[in-house]
Amino acid sequence: MAVLMLGSVAFCQWTMTRQVEFQLTRVTGHDADHEGDGAGPVELVLTPTFSAVDDPFALRSPDGGPPRLQAWHEDTLLLRHTTDLRAGERVRVPGLELGRDQASIRVEATPAPDEAVHPCALRVEVYRDGVLCDDHTLWSHGGGTRVVGVLTVQLTPRLRRLDRGLGAPDP
Numbered sequence: 001m002a003v004l005m006l007g008s009v010a011f012c013q014w015t016m017t018r019q020v021e022f023q024l025t026r027v028t029g030h031d032a033d034h035e036g037d038g039a040g041p042v043e044l045v046l047t048p049t050f051s052a053v054d055d056p057f058a059l060r061s062p063d064g065g066p067p068r069l070q071a072w073h074e075d076t077l078l079l080r081h082t083t084d085l086r087a088g089e090r091v092r093v094p095g096l097e098l099g100r101d102q103a104s105i106r107v108e109a110t111p112a113p114d115e116a117v118h119p120c121a122l123r124v125e126v127y128r129d130g131v132l133c134d135d136h137t138l139w140s141h142g143g144g145t146r147v148v149g150v151l152t153v154q155l156t157p158r159l160r161r162l163d164r165g166l167g168a169p170d171p
Contacts, residue, residue: 044125046090048087050109050112051084053085054066068109074104107151108147118142123137
């Protein structure tokens with residue numbers, strides 16, 4: 001009975017795998033086809049797990065309301081988002097010239113008062129030519145604190161593409 005069961009499993013595997021050619025290969029972002037890519041613009045993507053709303057104690061400025069989400073590179077303001085954000089809403093900042101290998105980014109966000117009681121997270125992703133270079137998650141400590149952090153992000157792509165052996169490679 002055991003030989004019959006194992007034989008049928010082996011036969012099923014053989015019939016399924018003979019139709020699909022598996023070629024699991026990884027091509028990194030440093031391949032010869034893309035050597036000149038290292039200095040192009042990057043895209044910063046910020047995704048809060050909380051609602052970012054008006055801080056009643058924030059300083060008011062004449063050019064708009066208090067910021068819900070801000071990002072800086074060195075002394076340059078990359079993003080100043082003054083409208084409310086929902087949890088999971090992605091904020092994209094395309095076309096940034098941050099350097100070649102790595103950059104330091106400071107991020108601040110203000111969670112809603114009822115959500116700031118608990119720890120809140122903010123996902124920070126950096127893409128170059130649509131390929132993920134680096135990602136980090138910043139956390140608040142809860143108790144009404146804001147999400148604040150300085151990140152050193154890598155600006156070279158992790159993977160150029162991944163061929164899963166099932167046809168066209170993933171972009």
